[in-house]
Amino acid sequence: MSEEGSVNLPEPDLRFELQKLQIRFGRAALIAELERMTKPPMGRPRLNDRERLTPQFEQDARILLAGGDPYKQTDYKIAKAHSEADPGHSQESTARRLRDYLKAHRAEAVLFRVIVARPEDYPHAAYIRALRWPIPTKYTVPDALRAAAAKLASDAEGAISGYREKLGEPPAAMTLAEIRRELRAWSPPPARPDPNSPLGVLWDLADRSN
Secondary structure, three states, X not given: OOOOOOOOOOXXXXXXXXXXXXXXXXXXXXXXXXXXXXXXOOOOOOOOHHHHHHHHHHXXXXXXXXXXXXXXXXXXXXXHHHHHHOOOOOHHHHHHHHHXXXXXXXXXXXXXXXXXXXXXXXXXXXXXXXXXXXXXXXOOOOHHHHHHHHHHHHHHHHHHHHHHHHHOOOOOOOEHHHHHHHHHHOOOOOOOOOOOOHHHHHHHHHHHHO
């Protein structure tokens, strides 16, 4: 007993308490109950906004590369659909937060996916169109990303100009990879010899026979 007359109780000992519970209920029952109490809650794990919207960004990039306009589907509609499916504590606040995230990151995420797309998977015109697509002004995209897209588009346009010069207009379905492959395989026709030389005379005869 202390000087004030209160009783000093011993500090609780977890090991001792567990031993008492084990004696009373049995080891297996004690372990099972501890596992049940510490098991994480059931249900789908909560996704952060980036994880939640990544499939949307991938779909937007596919639409753009296929010749469509992904921004016809507004941020409002996207946020509304997601907040209705998973409202969190408040559907209104979730929708507002998702709209803010889309405004800050959507165009950047879509352009990045266009940049890393495989040129052999898309017709050359659609690929360049996606790289050159005018991003709505409300979105922010890093200058480095814009520059990377512009450089890829410029290189692609250079390859197409080279193809036109050497081989003519490329078919609409032709991919940029196919254009570059044919350009690498192309070799200039042999120079026509002097028409007064023996070889020139033979060349002229061959032309006439054709």
